Amino acid sequence: MIKRIFATMMSLCLLLGLMPTVALAEGESTAPTPEYVAWIGEKGYETLEAAVTAAQSGDTITLGEGRYTLYNKGADAKEKDLTFVGQGVDKTIWGIGATIPDPDKFGTEYNGDYSFDGRDTEKKEIVTFKDMTLHAGSVDYLGFIGIDHTVTEDCVIEGKTFYWGYSSATFKNTIFNCPAGDYALWTYSSPMMTFDTCTFNSSGKTINVYTDFDAGKHDITVNYKDCTVIGSTLEEKKDKAVMNINDSNMGDYKYIINISGTNVVNGVTPDNLNNEYTKEQKDISCSSLFEFNTKYGAGNSGRTVVNVDEVAVWKDGKMVSHVNSDGQRDNAFTVTESKWIPNADETAYTRTVTKVCDYCGYTEETEETGYTVSYALNGGTGSDTVDYSEEIVAADAETTVKAAPSRNGYTFTGWSDGENAYHPGDELTVTGNTTLTAQWSSNSTPEDPVEPTDTPEQPDDPLPPQTGDNSNVSRWMALMLISCGGFAGTLMFKKKKADK
DSSP states (O other): OOOHHHHHHHHHHHHHHHHHHHHTTTTTSSSSOSSSSSEEEEEEESSHHHHHHHOTTTTTEOOSSEEOOOOSSSOOOTOOOOOEEOTTTTEEEOOOHHHHHHOOGGTTTTBBOOOTTTSSSSSSEEEESSSSEOOSSSSSSBBBOOOOOOEESOEEEESSBOOOOSEEEEEEEEEOOOTTTTEEEEOOSSSSSEEESOOEESSOEEEEEEEOOOTTTTTTEEEEEEEEEESSOOTTTOOSSSSSEOOOOOOOOOEEEEEEEEEEEESOOOTSOOOTTTTOOGGOOSSSSEEOOOOOSSSSSEEEEEEETEEEEEEEEEOOOTTSHHHHHTOOEEEOOOOOEEESSSSSSSEEEEEEEEHHHHHHHEEEEEEEEEOTTTOOOOOTTOOOEEEEEEEEEEEEEOOBBOOEEEEEEEOOOOSEETTTEEEESEEEEEEEEEEEEEEOOOOOOOOSSSSOOOOOSOOOOOOOHHHHHHHHHHHHHHHHHHHHHHHHHHHHHHHH
């Protein structure tokens, strides 16, 4: 009997020893299922709602990989400053609101998320999301209802949202993936909304600057800095400007839009190049960053101030500066110039320059002063292909110095205005009436000078003696003696001939 029991026990031990081997052979993991999905410091929690309920104001809750939501979970999240940190935008996803809209709340906040709702308390809570994807739908009135301040940092936001912080909403280094043909968000509940180094992937619309919540009871400020918008609609359709403003229901308050830094807009045309509907010139912003929705009512009612790099560009329903516009940036102007008219003293000229922006029709007229630039060929001959006649050039503008003339027997060395030398092709800045005179060097070679000798050559013919010159007297005496000898010889020759 004992032998049989012992044999049975040995068989069971062998069977149990083989079971892990069989499981591994089938490819099943033996690692235990993770026990926790959220942590506060070193303490782990099996559910997000358990961690939120246990958290104290100021705590940071770290989330693992996976999908999370507090919608209808009954967690005690009210009146707490909480920070939620995910494992990355591709690993941690937070669902905002219900998957299916609540029909009892249709037309109001029918799909909003009340998980943090603390509007009935004095506590001004701050809820921060980092390193995760926040996932909403594409219907209206989504978002976190009742939070006082919200912050998202290094996150991706999918879908369309209306509700963020009821006092402020800040988005840092956040990517917005707009629903097809719809806005990423409305400036609906936040009196102060800040976008800092954000990216918007848009397909026609981006940010709707509009509210009907507490309208007319406070100003709404939108800060937009160092952001990028990438539009993806077909070129013939054109995207709306980044911020579509309708200020018709702001009562005695305003939208204040502060744009600053380096903002990149790709695939979005400046206002008035969007062919969706025609606008009057007074409603055209000449910007791809903001425009006014005048399709439905008085969207440009004078209740918006837009500042670009601290310069007011829009106020009281009209453009007050064209300096930071797209037309100015792109130099998109049609320019016309009147004829030059001499001043009364004829020392200078004046003309009118008119610039009309191709995007918005903004017109700017300026008076220009001009001066003459003349060319003196200085004995040279001009080329048939170069016009050396006098020209009028605007003050402080540059003109290109003309090509060299020609002159037989000389080489052109440059132009001179009396103080400075110029060569053909140089740029001359005109500050007054200027004459450029051609400079030449001769091509002929001068003869070599004759070197003087120690004893000058004497002339062939004797010169009259000069008083006090002894050498000349000696010569005259020698000549006289020779002449007398010759005369005497002649007489003697004649006498001998007669004697014969």
